[in-house]
Structure formats: C-alpha cells, structure tokens
Amino acid sequence: MMKKSQKEPIGTAVGQVGFKKRSKVPGVMITQFVETIPEGYSHPDFTRKPIGLTIQEGKLAFFKAIVIGEPKPTVSWSRNNGDVSDPSRYQAKYDPVVVPPVEFLVKIQEVSATERQDAVFEAVLSNPFSRILWFGKNQPLEQGDKYDIEVSEDKLIHRLVVKDCMVVDKGIYSAWAGIKSCNAWLLVEPDKGAQQGKKPRAGGSGVDLAKIAQEQQAKLDKEVKIKVLMEVMIRVKELVGKPLGKV
Numbered sequence: 001m002m003k004k005s006q007k008e009p010i011g012t013a014v015g016q017v018g019f020k021k022r023s024k025v026p027g028v029m030i031t032q033f034v035e036t037i038p039e040g041y042s043h044p045d046f047t048r049k050p051i052g053l054t055i056q057e058g059k060l061a062f063f064k065a066i067v068i069g070e071p072k073p074t075v076s077w078s079r080n081n082g083d084v085s086d087p088s089r090y091q092a093k094y095d096p097v098v099v100p101p102v103e104f105l106v107k108i109q110e111v112s113a114t115e116r117q118d119a120v121f122e123a124v125l126s127n128p129f130s131r132i133l134w135f136g137k138n139q140p141l142e143q144g145d146k147y148d149i150e151v152s153e154d155k156l157i158h159r160l161v162v163k164d165c166m167v168v169d170k171g172i173y174s175a176w177a178g179i180k181s182c183n184a185w186l187l188v189e190p191d192k193g194a195q196q197g198k199k200p201r202a203g204g205s206g207v208d209l210a211k212i213a214q215e216q217q218a219k220l221d222k223e224v225k226i227k228v229l230m231e232v233m234i235r236v237k238e239l240v241g242k243p244l245g246k247v
Helices: 209-240
Strands: 002-006 019-022 029-032 042-048 066-070 073-077 104-106 111-114 119-125 133-136 147-151 157-162 171-177 180-189
Touching (some): 111 119, 119 171, 119 180, 157 171
Parallel strands (some): 111 180
Antiparallel strands (some): 019 029, 119 157, 133 171, 147 157
C-alpha cells in the first residue's frame, strides 16, 4: 500500500483526527485533516494507483503510480507483510509527470449485450492521450484475451472491447484520462436463442467519432499556431526594444 503525505501539512496537528474522503479513483480513500482546503492547495490523490501483479519467481516486479497534489506530495511505499527498507531488494524512483488538461467530448455509454457478443465502449478526448485507464467493476483492465484496448492514430478516440460477453461481465465500466472519468453499465442477457456464428458488436457511442475527433484536432492545430505566433510577436518586441549596438 502506498502512503501519501504533503511536505508542508496544512492546518494539521499531532493527534488531530482526520476524516475519510472518497477519491475519484476507484478503490482509493483519502484521509483529510482539515475541513476546508485553502485556495490554491489540494490534497494528495492518485490519478493512477498501483495494481496487483502476478509474475514468475525471481523476476523483477514494477509497481507504478501517479500522485498529484499541491504542495507537491512526498510518496513512501510499504507492504502489508514485511518492510521495504532493504535497498538491495526494493528501489523507489520518482519521475515528474505533467498531466495535460483534458475533458471527455464523448463519454462512454451504457451497453446492452447478449451472451457471446462483443461489447464496445467508446470515448473522445479533448487532448491526445497515448493511453487512458479502463476499469471494469473497479478492477483495472489490460489488453489480452478478454479485452481489446484501442487508440486512434490522433490519440483522441479511445475504445474498450469486452470480448465474448458472459453474464458475469455485467457491471459498471469506467474510463480515466488524468483526473477526469466517465462510467457506464454493461448489461448482459442470456442468449436464449443459441444463435450460431459470430454476432455483431453491441454498444458504441452512436455518433460519428471520426468527425468529432477531426474537428477537435483542427481546433488544437489552430491553438498551436496562435501560440507560436504570439511567442514570435513577443520575441520580436523584445528584440526591437534592444539597442542595435554602438558606433
């Protein structure tokens, strides 16, 4: 389990009792020690929590997490059974991460499927993400025999395919991009007709994702051009204000 604390605690005191607050990330609870967080500050929170690993004995295990907060949180690692103080066995590394602002232009929608159908959840983002996080019934999902995780070339369209649905797959599925998320139900009904052959996919967004992504990409390209032009104008203004030299 990872413990999170801030370098400069705000309004905390020895022995002060905190209260629990639910994180936006499924399965994470936050202990907050002040009723109101001052403006410009935020409590530490995960945008990506560590996930369980099953590996071959003798191999290296890597646990990764992304933690945000203001002021910058300090992060320590611990384990339920034993300690992690032996540097020959346990090593922690910190890399600064910038999470770009992002919104869901198209959120995932409820999917109704019958057994043996593939169910599709689709989303469109406001900014490119190489990979978003998918969860099914609060469990992280990975590419494999059961799930296909697809990303468009412009990294705006993201898709989760739950393959060969069974009734046990019924539940709430969620997509996470940075600190933003959306969720929807997957409903699976028994196949009473016992239809033979591959069934068509169930679900999807019901809108033209390619068109929405194309329009958003054009908007992003325009914003980049404006930003570059403004930087050039500022640079020219600085140069014009400087003396050209002495005679």
